Amino acid sequence: MATLDLFNTLSGTVQPLSAVGAPELRMYCCGPTVYDYGHIGNFRTFLHVDVLRRFLRQQGVAIRYVMNITDVDDKIIRNAASAGLPIAEYARPFETAFFEDLEALGIERPEIIARATECIPEMVALVEQLAAKEFAYQAEDGSWYFRVARDEDYGKLAKKDLDQIEDGARIESGEFNKDAVRDFALWKAVKALPDGSKEASWQTPLGDGRPGWHLECSAMASKFLGDTFDLHAGGEDLMFPHHENEIAQSESATGKLFARHWMHVRFLLVEGKKMSKSEGNFYTLRDLLLRGHRVSALRFLLISVPYRHQLNFTFEDLAASANAIDRLRTFHKRMVKGADPKSIAPFAEGINPAIEEGTTQAAELYTAALANDLNTAEARAAIFDLVRAANTATDQGTLLRGNAVQILAVLDLFDGVFAVLKDRDAELTRAALVWAEKENRLNEADPALLETLAFSDAEIDALVAERTLAKKQRNFARADAIRNDLLGKGILLEDAKDGVRWKRK
């Protein structure tokens, strides 16, 4: 039985994904161009790759995952120039922010992270290899281009017909000296910036210049994963021309298959429209945190819709995801208490076989759903079915301690991929506020959020204790006043049999 059946863009079918000829599954994902903060669309892609990676590891597959950081490109050069900074100085803070965001979202760090600017020799070598085979040529201005016409199977990933590409293509200024419009830049000869100074460049045997965008991924993937590797992932927009060009470069140079499997994550819409700055529906993770949304809710929402489907992001659904997570966390705590013989009210000893069967079935459905092209929606449903059944049984007193232990194991399995049960939300929101203060953007923060977080846990605990005392004295007016006051500040109290619970909304 296959560990994971995954849609392969190259073949157009769902195929088993597996490590071939190596103990580790070797995968590559196109990382960010670090010219700004990451937005929720960027993170949808990285989150789904994280789901893939976590699930494979759960299935016992070892992984070697490489992500590149594009730290030199047109936008970085342009923005750095207008900020009056060297490109590295301009880009580095965004790179740091990107990794902070990944961490906050629970996205595991790839084994290898490679910066484009640190792999220049490998890129140069690749162009030289291509030139030797006449796939690359140097134009009058000193730039190097890939000769698409010489690559017979060009277009095989995106299923493009070459004639169409030519029809739609347009000649960019500065690239007029290419032999054919569809030829793409491998190495861009150095140019002057608007202020007359020289843009960032490297002195190489190819001339003074900088790498083209597609070149870095080809060079880095080979450097760290070999000429042929198992999986290449990225957003759907990268399929053409970026990934197609990577294939063209790598396969023309090596004569070998580049990536066996290609995974493309679909774009998301925001409130029914394409996310864009001009529509005013463009959000970075940090924007959402300052508005009082929780990181866990965003993670859960973005991964709950399977990667091949368009997801329509709305604030209503973000709130719904937060509520769904609360339910899961409440349930998880209930099972932890019931399973612990030392807790105040552990469940009765034993195992109820009917519940045991349901638990096993939930785990099987969950695994089968993810193994089927990462159907996260169905995997989620299997877990919620278990939650409902277990809650009902608990209410009826038929769920025994052994069942709780088994259910916790299934929740661990679920959380190994979804990673939303552990509550770090308040902590991460606080970190975002610290960042906002440093960046002078605290004015963008939701006032209610600031008020809620201003309350320390100790202060809340003190008020809860005061209310418990008032309740004992049957002073319900005072008790309710404290509860309502806290609720107004975003803190919700729950009176349970074994004491008072509270949580930040």
Next chain:
RNA sequence: GCACCGAUGGCGAAGUGGCUAACGCGCUGGUCUGCAAAACCAGUAUUCAUGGGUUCAAAUCCCAUUCGGUGCUCCA
């Protein structure tokens, strides 16, 4: 313009020929509670964008139309 993908309840979404169309959120009523919250129970789409067709049988297959998205140009 050309190519490709999609349209399922109030919202998100699973399901790709055959049991009462999953699951989450929301809403309404009930149980529990001093009152709440949490949890549970019941209800909440006779129907899957629209029109036609194939079939004993269609949300699922085919054709057309409408709307949305993507690529052809920087983009996750």
